[in-house]
Amino acid sequence: MRAMTTKNLFRRRRADAGRDRGAELPHVVVVGAGFAGHTAAKGLLRRLRGKARITVIDQLDHFLYLPLLPEVAVGTLEPRRIAVPLNRSLRGAELVLGTVDAVDVEARTVSWVNPDGGRGTLGYDRLVLAAGSVNKLLPIPGVTEYAHGFRSIPEALYLRDHLVRQVELAATSADPAEQRARLTFVTVGAGYTGTEVAAQGATLTALMAKSRPSLKDVPVRWMLLDLAPRVLPELDRRLSRTADRVLRKRGVEVHTGQSIAEALPGKVRLTTGEEIPTRTLIWCVGVRPDPLVADMGLLTDHGRLVVGTDLRVAGHPEVFACGDAAAVPDVTRDNALTAMTAQHATRQGALAARNVAASLGHGTPRTYKHHDLGFVVELGGTDAAANPLGIPLSGLPATLVTRGYHLVSMPGNRLRVAVDWLLDALTGRQAVGLGMVRAEHVPLDATGTSSTVTPR
Secondary structure (H helix, E strand, O other), X not given: OOOOOHHHHHHHHHHHHHHHHHHHOOEEEEEOOOHHHHHHHHHHHHHHEOOEEEEEEEOOOEEEOHHHHHHHHOOXXXXXXHEEEHHHHOOOOEEEEOEEEEEEOOOOEEEEEOOOOOEEEEEOOEEXXXXXXXXXXXXXXXXXXXXXXXXXXXXXHHHHHHHHHHHHHHHHOOOHHHHHHHOEEEEEOOOHHHHHHHHHHHHHHHHHHHOOHHHOOOOOEEEEEEOOOOOOOOOOHHHHHHHHHHHHHOOEEEEEOEOEEEEEOOEEEEOOOOEEEOOEEEEOOOEEEOHHHHHOOOOEEOOEEEEOOOOEEOOEEEEEEOHHHEEOEEHHHOOEEOOOOHHHHHHHHHHHHHHXXXXXXXXXXXXXXXXXXXXXXXXXXXXXXXXXXXXXXXXXXXXXXXXXXXXXXXXXXXXXXXXXXXXXXXXXXXXXOOOOOOHHHOOOOOOOOOOOOOOO
């Protein structure tokens, strides 16, 4: 055996010393890499690099920028544009690809299962729980069998293929009733996601139908249903009116105060009793906290972990929670719970990083106080609704503000997104079905996501 050189011996000793120091450093585990978790991990890396061991556990190997998912569904953006690799955006953190299914706050351990079924357990000194949310299902017969959700890239790709396929099949059908059913698209939920999907989907299908002579006299029908009295009920009424006007201009039928009562093969029955023949039911009703929260055995409020304004979990000062998983009191609204939006998730993630670092002796803690900077709604083309700093905008100015906001908010891929927008404006989009995702691979269920709710 060749003798070890002095240089190699020094390197080995330095590596061994580094491992020993790493074992002695406090261990901070972040569960979830959505808006809250990703922001928390970035802040922890900035504040504690070399002073703590930081591990991030998520079922995806990327941060998913959910607000632009509708643009993936209609082909404006390629799917990888909204997927930012964690190994690039969180350099210096240990990344674990897996789904956390148990947290033992007494033993201070986190258990997870990876995509191949392998299991693992990690101990922690500090825990940041940012598990996010999952689809909210209602006890409506047939929804899980015939509807499809919209919270992931596979679901967006499936929807794009499905829309293209319905137009193509309608164009080759000789049955007028079948044509009408295939060209009827029902979206349930008029919040951010449902409004954007209906607005942009209507543009895509109308464009496709226009280029097919056999569909010249067949109407393309989009329906947007919600029990609320108006679209975007959580936003300022001026934004709601802007979105409503754009939807109706594009031919979308907005049905407020009603929803579906049952989903059946080839049709849906509305709460009004009317039956609508359709082959497309898109479920955008909303979300609820990840089931992991309920399984922890800690105090919850509306399914979210009860925390103080410092984001610490009551009785467990080593555990911090933020984003959709946390019931954070909003001191600007008489301590009502903060809304499940990315603005809150991102700012809470930043505060969680600050307070975790302070709990380890680095910096000073703060409490959460949030003032909305405004909201943006991307409706496709040159249409959008926005109210930056309370100033209501629509049309091209709102589109510029909206897209600028998204580019600033994304943790990566900004140039790629901007180039895709430019190409779409100059050359138009390719409405083709790729057959990449089958329906059985995107079932509508309420499990398995650690991303934050459709964010703004």
